[in-house]
Amino acid sequence: METLQRNLDFVRDLIWGPWLLIPLLLGTGIFLTFRLRGIQFRLFTKAMSLGFGRRSRATGEKGDISSFAAMSTALAATVGTGNIVGVAAAMSIGGPGALFWMWITALFGMASKYAECFLGVRFRTRDTAGQLTGGPQVYLARGIPNKFGRFLSVMFAVCCVVATFGIGNMTQGNAIASNLEHTFNVSPVITAVVLAVGTGLALLGGIQSIAKVTTYMVPLMIVLYIGSGLYIIGVNFQGIPEALRLIFTGAFTPMGAAGGFVGSTVLMAIQMGAARSLFSNESGMGTASIAASVAQTSHPVRQGLVSMTQTFVDTLVVISITGFVILTTGVWNGADTATMTSVAFSTGLPGSWGGIVVTICLVLLGYSTVLGWAYYGERNVERLAGARAAIVYRVIFSLAAGLGALAPLTLVWSFSDIMNGLMAIPNLIGLIILSGLVVRETNLYLKNDPKFNATTDQIDAFMGTHPGALDAQIHHTVDLSSANPALSETGTLPVVPPAESPRAGAATGAAPGDDAAASSAERD
Numbered sequence: 001m002e003t004l005q006r007n008l009d010f011v012r013d014l015i016w017g018p019w020l021l022i023p024l025l026l027g028t029g030i031f032l033t034f035r036l037r038g039i040q041f042r043l044f045t046k047a048m049s050l051g052f053g054r055r056s057r058a059t060g061e062k063g064d065i066s067s068f069a070a071m072s073t074a075l076a077a078t079v080g081t082g083n084i085v086g087v088a089a090a091m092s093i094g095g096p097g098a099l100f101w102m103w104i105t106a107l108f109g110m111a112s113k114y115a116e117c118f119l120g121v122r123f124r125t126r127d128t129a130g131q132l133t134g135g136p137q138v139y140l141a142r143g144i145p146n147k148f149g150r151f152l153s154v155m156f157a158v159c160c161v162v163a164t165f166g167i168g169n170m171t172q173g174n175a176i177a178s179n180l181e182h183t184f185n186v187s188p189v190i191t192a193v194v195l196a197v198g199t200g201l202a203l204l205g206g207i208q209s210i211a212k213v214t215t216y217m218v219p220l221m222i223v224l225y226i227g228s229g230l231y232i233i234g235v236n237f238q239g240i241p242e243a244l245r246l247i248f249t250g251a252f253t254p255m256g257a258a259g260g261f262v263g264s265t266v267l268m269a270i271q272m273g274a275a276r277s278l279f280s281n282e283s284g285m286g287t288a289s290i291a292a293s294v295a296q297t298s299h300p301v302r303q304g305l306v307s308m309t310q311t312f313v314d315t316l317v318v319i320s321i322t323g324f325v326i327l328t329t330g331v332w333n334g335a336d337t338a339t340m341t342s343v344a345f346s347t348g349l350p351g352s353w354g355g356i357v358v359t360i361c362l363v364l365l366g367y368s369t370v371l372g373w374a375y376y377g378e379r380n381v382e383r384l385a386g387a388r389a390a391i392v393y394r395v396i397f398s399l400a401a402g403l404g405a406l407a408p409l410t411l412v413w414s415f416s417d418i419m420n421g422l423m424a425i426p427n428l429i430g431l432i433i434l435s436g437l438v439v440r441e442t443n444l445y446l447k448n449d450p451k452f453n454a455t456t457d458q459i460d461a462f463m464g465t466h467p468g469a470l471d472a473q474i475h476h477t478v479d480l481s482s483a484n485p486a487l488s489e490t491g492t493l494p495v496v497p498p499a500e501s502p503r504a505g506a507a508t509g510a511a512p513g514d515d516a517a518a519s520s521a522e523r524d
Helices: 002-015 021-035 044-052 067-078 085-094 097-122 136-143 147-164 166-184 188-204 206-235 237-252 266-281 288-292 300-328 337-348 353-385 387-404 410-433 435-448 456-463 504-508
Strands: 476-478 487-489
Touching: 002 410, 021 097, 021 266, 021 410, 021 435, 044 067, 044 300, 067 206, 067 288, 067 300, 067 353, 085 097, 085 266, 085 300, 085 337, 097 136, 097 237, 097 266, 097 288, 097 300, 097 410, 097 435, 136 147, 136 288, 136 353, 136 410, 147 166, 147 353, 147 410, 166 188, 166 353, 166 387, 166 410, 188 206, 188 353, 188 387, 206 237, 206 300, 206 337, 206 353, 237 266, 237 300, 266 300, 288 300, 288 353, 300 337, 300 435, 337 353, 353 387, 410 435, 435 456
Parallel strands: none
Antiparallel strands: 476 487
């Protein structure tokens, strides 16, 4: 068993090390930032308005859940124990400077999140049960209509399904059980039963049920955690200048050992900051696009902008709060990594409230992560084996969540880290290949609707025959017998003549000579 653990740790460190996944993830974010002309900066205020303003809960657009609910579901899977424990681990190994590199990685990662969620909506389709579905398992096959695209799609789906049982399930159950037992003396057996039953009930209703839970739970847990964190930072405001000095100094200069801190190099700060940031906000991983693909939206650009705010909330807000709480309370160089954040909150809040707040947040974070990843896994099981297999997956996933509360999961965690990393590779390759399509159609939309005031009918009108029109996504497959595959009508849906509908161009394919036609080919 120890040999297996060492081998898994070796492979995990290789994949998440400084020579493979981290430069690929960060490099893709930088590449997309330049290609999209810094979309995360120039349209940030508009993205926040679309994500959290009045229009975020608007209904009537095509999709299964509101744009806000889709973002909450993705945040549920993204904002997890990594935001509490992961930050402490990064700062313990890489020093306070790791927090700076978390910020930098997240800023570039917002472009990756935009692109993958744009593609999630752009290539979404109907599954065998008639439900909307999308994500890398869909847009890799439909956007790259050849054997290589299908290979990337299957690789992502397999790795995602396996990873859900670790990072998105059993490890979360274990964290929930451990903290409830430590703080409230709740038996892990009781936690296991409640968690398994609660997960199963939430999954019975599909994405609508999951979205209802996360729509209320995510704002609650974030407000509770951020509110408590800001209180601690406010009480210890005199430590903010020193915290900032440690962050910016440690980002560019080696730091020596102090107390329990073993010292770090600049490379270690960069590596730990980038790894923990990307692991937490999942920008470039592709998973958030699975929830985004079923959002009610009038165009992929709008949902892409909404979705990229997840990275901002996860890293620039929640992780920053954790980092400053740890630094301003002075526990960053003396506490154990696993308990560092809990010690910081216990130190900063009066009485025993610190441990209680952290435990409640961990329970909410962990359970919401379980629900978010359950949906990700279900969509990929459906991609691999059909809708009936997805029902079986729900049952097994619910039981595994309860089992995770009862057993140590070192091997599961290491194996899931590996699958999580492998899952990102095909998605990142796809983002690079499809970046031209993302840029072209983003520019087309922004040219016609720069203030985001256009109605659905107006958007349909100016999209015309362009394959980015929503009707061109859901009801078409690709004719692979053609030398230059383009959209072609199949199935039982009637073909509407051009004279009868302004959307007919989108329903019959790309206009002749449109260089995006091949890239917009789709596969059922």
